[in-house]
Amino acid sequence: MIENPSIPHVLRAQNLVKRYSxxxxxVEVLRDVSLHIAAGEMVAIVGASGSGKxxxxxxLGLLDTPSDGYVEVDGQRVDSLNETARSRLRNQRMGFxxxxxxxxxxxxxxxxxxxxxxxxxxxxxxxREQAREVLVQVGLEHRMDHFPGQLSxxxxxxxxxxxxxxxxxxCVLADEPTGNLDRYTAESMFELLLKVNxxxxxxxxxxxxxxxxxxxxxxxxYIEKGKLVET
Numbered sequence: 001m002i003e004n005p006s007i008p009h010v011l012r013a014q015n016l017v018k019r020y021s022x023x024x025x026x027v028e029v030l031r032d033v034s035l036h037i038a039a040g041e042m043v044a045i046v047g048a049s050g051s052g053k054x055x056x057x058x059x060l061g062l063l064d065t066p067s068d069g070y071v072e073v074d075g076q077r078v079d080s081l082n083e084t085a086r087s088r089l090r091n092q093r094m095g096f097x098x099x100x101x102x103x104x105x106x107x108x109x110x111x112x113x114x115x116x117x118x119x120x121x122x123x124x125x126x127x128r129e130q131a132r133e134v135l136v137q138v139g140l141e142h143r144m145d146h147f148p149g150q151l152s153x154x155x156x157x158x159x160x161x162x163x164x165x166x167x168x169x170x171c172v173l174a175d176e177p178t179g180n181l182d183r184y185t186a187e188s189m190f191e192l193l194l195k196v197n198x199x200x201x202x203x204x205x206x207x208x209x210x211x212x213x214x215x216x217x218x219x220x221x222y223i224e225k226g227k228l229v230e231t
Contacts, residue, residue, distance in 0.1 A: 010074060010093070010170035010203045011037040011060055017068035018055055029055045031226040033069070037171060042197045042204040044214035047223035053207045054175055056223065060205060061094055061173045062086045074170060091120055095164025095172040095202075103148040103156055103163075110135060110144045113162045120167070134162040137199075138192060154185035158192065165196065171203040172196070178210055190216060 018030040030052045037043050037060075045053050058064040060071060062078060070079045073093055078086060095116075103112045110131045117127035135144050138158045148156055157177065164172045177193070178186035190213055197204050206213065214220050222229045 008039050008075070009036040009072075010039050011205065012072040012075075013056075013060060013069065014072070015069035016056070016059055016066045016071070018052070018059065018064070019067040029226055030059070030066075033223075033226075033228045035221060035228060037203050037205055039170065040197070040201045040203055041219070042193075042217045043206070044217035044220045045205065045207045045223065046209070046211075046214050046220055049209075051223040052226045053223050056228075057173050057175050057205065057207050061096060062090050091116055091167060093170045095167065095169040097157070097160050097164050097172060097174040097177045103159060105148050108145050108147055109140060109151065109159045109162075112148070112159055113166050116163060116167050131162070131166055134166045135159070138162045138165075152185075153181055154188060157181065157185075157189060161189075161192065161196070165200060165202065168200075169202065171205060174204060174206045174208075176207055176209065178208070178213060186210065186213075 013033060013035050016030050016033040017028065020027050020029060033056060045056065047053050055064070059066050062071065062073070070077050072078065073089055078089065081089065104115070107115070110128055113131035113135060114124070114127040117130060118124060132144055135141060138161055140155060140158055140162070143151060143155055148159070151159065174193070178189050181189060193204060193206070194216060196202055206217065208214050
């Protein structure tokens, strides 16, 4: 993969390896994976189930640590950071969207979206104001005070995306963000992800089985048996 030095990268992985021990034997899930994601870029990570896609996303998102190799966020190597510093970096520079929205059922949409800012110890009123602004941008101005149980699947996923964006991260990592949606709702989510990428300037790294979503990306990275190939 050729990096353009004139465009800063928000994420970079170098020679990542991930091994797990199972029943007395060692399983290598990722093998010597190197990649970069440039500011404002949309990258799709595709491959068969069990190929290592989600494992790679967890390493890029600092939710797990590699067995070998390292990750850089905004040019900073993170392998020497303690867990407190890693958590702070995740909160400040990354957003996450999953196949299942993981919203807190006892909180309204606006409070779910405000949660990363509240965790950052911002004042609740300011956090809710910023959350409302992002909910408007994802088309949920009329559903802000509803609870997750009162929202459709597509609306819940939009809330999850708003929550990922409220901190103005450099990159959003999405693991099968349309995998639990019907085709019509998934297409709506596709359009929203494109809007986020273009209007927010947010880089997106999306693990997906959906060829229509993958085709929207600037680049597609294919994982096969733990090895990465750019298509």
